[in-house]
Amino acid sequence: MALAYSKKPTTTTTGIMPSPPQLLLTQDDLKKIAAYKAVEFVESGMVLGLGTGSTAKHAIDRIGELLQQGKLTNIIGIPTSKKTHEQALSLGIPLSDLETHPVLDLAIDGADEVDPHMNLVKGRGGSLLREKMIEGCCKKFIVIVDATKLVDYIGGSGLALPVEIVPFCWRFTAEKLRSLFKHAGCVAKLRVVGENGEPYVTDNGNYVVDLYFEKDIGDLVAAGDAMLRLAGVVEHGMFIDMATTLIVAGELGVTVKNKC
Numbered sequence: 478m479a480l481a482y483s484k485k486p487t488t489t490t491t492g493i494m495p496s497p498p499q500l501l502l503t504q505d506d507l508k509k510i511a512a513y514k515a516v517e518f519v520e521s522g523m524v525l526g527l528g529t530g531s532t533a534k535h536a537i538d539r540i541g542e543l544l545q546q547g548k549l550t551n552i553i554g555i556p557t558s559k560k561t562h563e564q565a566l567s568l569g570i571p572l573s574d575l576e577t578h579p580v581l582d583l584a585i586d587g588a589d590e591v592d593p594h595m596n597l598v599k600g601r602g603g604s605l606l607r608e609k610m611i612e613g614c615c616k617k618f619i620v621i622v623d624a625t626k627l628v629d630y631i632g633g634s635g636l637a638l639p640v641e642i643v644p645f646c647w648r649f650t651a652e653k654l655r656s657l658f659k660h661a662g663c664v665a666k667l668r669v670v671g672e673n674g675e676p677y678v679t680d681n682g683n684y685v686v687d688l689y690f691e692k693d694i695g696d697l698v699a700a701g702d703a704m705l706r707l708a709g710v711v712e713h714g715m716f717i718d719m720a721t722t723l724i725v726a727g728e729l730g731v732t733v734k735n736k737c
């Protein structure tokens with residue numbers, strides 16, 4: 478599937494590293510391979526956006542390791558979640574924030590879906606708002622995924638498109654979101670956790686509504702703008718035209734594609 482993506486005019490394949498043929502790699506192995514490849518783009522002195530999730534975690538571990546070995550120096554990390562903040566602190570990565578460093582050299586993060594134009598779904602881990610704020614300020618944004626994340630269109634996995642909303646009258650906002658996309662067979666579900674089904678609360682004190690679609694929602698920019706016009710919506714999980722580089726690890730190897 479990854480190779481088909483290189484035919485799109487907006488991207489170029491800049492490198493393929495065949496995997497050892499007899500190794501059976503797990504999905505987590507593939508995430509780690511993509512993450513380590515991305516860290517090759519990190520240079521000493523950079524201000525880095527540190528992503529969130531099981532794939533980004535490998536990249537942050539690797540950055541910490543290279544710092545400890547003295548192979549990277551003067552790195553400043555801007556974490557995209559409380560969890561990543563804790564991980565980076567534990568690894569001794571110096572941290573800052575957008576107010577002190579409003580322009581970042583590079584961000585590395587995972588994604589839940591990647592379409593053929595390198596548009597993304599993010600936020601199934603709940604961190605979409607801080608991720609979008611930080612990754613929107615980067616000169617370069619490398620997305621790292623295993624090949625299972627590639628989809629033909631946004632929503633095409635059948636899994637959630639997360640939307641962060643304010644808790645106030647959340648049912649009202651969820652219904653407004655569902656109505657926006659009724660043409661696409663949308664189902665809107667509040668994300669819940671624990672045995673009692675308590676609302677999931679983001680790092681920003683908000684709730685998440687997960688949207689599921691039966692069909693392609695079409696124009697992503699129009700869909701995103703329509704969601705943001707709803708007063709209870711804080712941010713949606715579509716990252717449109719933000720990724721500059723996509724690294725995909727699959728059974729056939731690793732592909733690195735740059736947006737033209």
Ligand SMILES: O=C[C@H](O)[C@H](O)[C@H](O)COP(=O)(O)O
Binds near residue numbers: 589599608
């Ligand atoms: O909120 C979570 C983030 O957007 C993650 O980057 C995304 O969910 C991918 O996570 P993972 O690497 O664990 O699949």
